[in-house]
Amino acid sequence: MIVALPLLTSFLSGLLCGTLGYYVDKLRIATLSFSVAHAALAGAAVGMILGMDMTLTAALTAVGFASVMGTLSLKVGEAKELISMSFFSFFNALALFMIYLSNTTVLATSSVAAILWGSVLAITPFKISVLASTLLLFILYVILYKHRLDSLLFDRKLAEAEGINVHAHAFTILLFVSVAIALTLKLTGGFLVFSLLYNPVMTSIQISRKAHVQQLLSPTLGAIAATIGLLTSYAIDLPVGACIAVTSSIILLVSAIARAIFNYALAKKAISYS
Amino acid sequence: MRAFRGEAIRLSSVWVAYSGSGRPAIKDVSLTVGMGKFVLLTGPNGAGKTTLVETCLGILKPLKGVAELLGVNTKSIKVVEVRKLCSYVPQDFMRPPYEFYTAGHVIKLGLAPLRPPLPYVDNLNDRVEEVANLLGIRDLLDKPIGALSGGQQQKVFIARALVRKPKLIFLDEPFASLDRGSRELVARIVRDYVKRENATALVVSHDTSTISNLSDATVEMNGGRILKVEGDLT
Numbered sequence A: 001m002i003v004a005l006p007l008l009t010s011f012l013s014g015l016l017c018g019t020l021g022y023y024v025d026k027l028r029i030a031t032l033s034f035s036v037a038h039a040a041l042a043g044a045a046v047g048m049i050l051g052m053d054m055t056l057t058a059a060l061t062a063v064g065f066a067s068v069m070g071t072l073s074l075k076v077g078e079a080k081e082l083i084s085m086s087f088f089s090f091f092n093a094l095a096l097f098m099i100y101l102s103n104t105t106v107l108a109t110s111s112v113a114a115i116l117w118g119s120v121l122a123i124t125p126f127k128i129s130v131l132a133s134t135l136l137l138f139i140l141y142v143i144l145y146k147h148r149l150d151s152l153l154f155d156r157k158l159a160e161a162e163g164i165n166v167h168a169h170a171f172t173i174l175l176f177v178s179v180a181i182a183l184t185l186k187l188t189g190g191f192l193v194f195s196l197l198y199n200p201v202m203t204s205i206q207i208s209r210k211a212h213v214q215q216l217l218s219p220t221l222g223a224i225a226a227t228i229g230l231l232t233s234y235a236i237d238l239p240v241g242a243c244i245a246v247t248s249s250i251i252l253l254v255s256a257i258a259r260a261i262f263n264y265a266l267a268k269k270a271i272s273y274s
Numbered sequence B: 001m002r003a004f005r006g007e008a009i010r011l012s013s014v015w016v017a018y019s020g021s022g023r024p025a026i027k028d029v030s031l032t033v034g035m036g037k038f039v040l041l042t043g044p045n046g047a048g049k050t051t052l053v054e055t056c057l058g059i060l061k062p063l064k065g066v067a068e069l070l071g072v073n074t075k076s077i078k079v080v081e082v083r084k085l086c087s088y089v090p091q092d093f094m095r096p097p098y099e100f101y102t103a104g105h106v107i108k109l110g111l112a113p114l115r116p117p118l119p120y121v122d123n124l125n126d127r128v129e130e131v132a133n134l135l136g137i138r139d140l141l142d143k144p145i146g147a148l149s150g151g152q153q154q155k156v157f158i159a160r161a162l163v164r165k166p167k168l169i170f171l172d173e174p175f176a177s178l179d180r181g182s183r184e185l186v187a188r189i190v191r192d193y194v195k196r197e198n199a200t201a202l203v204v205s206h207d208t209s210t211i212s213n214l215s216d217a218t219v220e221m222n223g224g225r226i227l228k229v230e231g232d233l234t
Helices: A004-026 A030-050 A054-100 A110-117 A125-144 A146-154 A156-161 A166-188 A199-207 A211-236 A240-273 B049-056 B079-085 B103-109 B125-135 B150-163 B180-197
Strands: B007-017 B024-034 B038-042 B064-069 B086-089 B168-172 B200-204 B217-222 B225-231
Touching: A004 A030, A004 A125, A004 A146, A004 A166, A004 A199, A004 A211, A004 A240, A030 A054, A030 A110, A030 A166, A054 A110, A054 A166, A125 A146, A125 A166, A146 A156, A146 A166, A146 B103, A156 A166, A156 B086, A166 A240, A199 A211, A199 A240, A211 A240, B007 B049, B007 B200, B024 B049, B024 B064, B024 B200, B024 B225, B038 B049, B038 B180, B049 B064, B049 B168, B049 B200, B064 B079, B079 B086, B086 B150, B103 B125, B103 B150, B125 B150, B125 B180, B150 B168, B150 B180, B168 B180, B180 B200
Parallel strands: B038 B200, B038 B217, B086 B168, B168 B200
Antiparallel strands: B007 B024, B007 B064, B217 B225
16 A cells, blocks of 8 residues: 555656646647646645645645636737746745745755655545546546647647637646646655656657657656656655656657657668669 | 628727737728628738738737627637637648648548537538538548648648638638649639628738639738728628
């Protein structure tokens, strides 16, 4: 049970973040989700100071910020990128203030450690069930709106011109991202949660140009990286978040090198035709 | 969605500027286009033609003035619904060589906003094949769109626009990648569709020779303003 719960959490977190990461990348809301992740980090830090459930405060802050930015983005257009980056700095500062106020002289207490670089100590069956429910809900959403999401992923502007509510779908996905980040925060830590959100989709792009393959590869790679990362952290007694981030980065690096070699071979083949 | 009766487009003293730009791309433009019209929008590069089209669709919002699409203010939330009655072929339609979606799938994606979420099983293939036959691209339906030439891709996007059976079609430089024969074919197909369905088409084109004899009216733009309107717009 001690190993099973964290393993299941890692697997589900990787699966959820990898699935969402694909949509985050294609809908070009990476900057927004980056800020949402830091809103979750600040929320968790505030929760720690107030003695509340950190996952809950992280989720509330992230969902609240995502709602504000989702509404604001309708008004401010392209400026949303800059606005969300300003909030990114603000949330980082807020998180650091809270950690400073937590009366710790060394950043190694279990609560602070969980926020910064992840911990498996706070994983409970209830949180796993919430994680699994979020994943199932997102899969249901994708199945229900498959046609519209496909059109949106193919060409966002054309989809908007044809009557697809692009903002509503981007906002919905951002809400899912904020919940996923809040739930994953304690596993990977606030600064490393992106490794599960972005690295798998970047790796999938290196491996295949086909959207449906990327859609399947991204969650698979996320789950693999998270699971291997967790097992590595157990094996060599290092922070779990950092181990997951390093694992997913290594997988990305290997895929990028393989892609470069493959492209080089293709170029050589093309030249040999002449 | 209810059938629309009235004006297709109404722009009243519209000013539009791109985010972060101090210079308006469209200045004090007023334009009313009725239903059943085939309209040519022409002018040099940077005249504001594409901006005008995207303003009509509500993708760009006026800084000043009012833009209405099929009777709905483009600043209203209802514009999302009314866009389902419109089709758009943008100027920058080209897909990269690795794009894996087949031409048939790309055409079918045009029907996505009009389809219920479930079931997945549908009988849309007949509709797709019908419009593909019309444009002479039936044999391209199973090919990846990225593998097609510019002209073939342009026909796929025109097919996507037509398969939606729209009340209003916006075509931005639809003849740019087409040979002479294809230009005349596409112009005639769109013109026939407009007259048969009492729809409206706004066609942006440098090449006035292809459709000037087919269009009901010609709107000439330059420097973000409408310089001249010839023919019957309403």
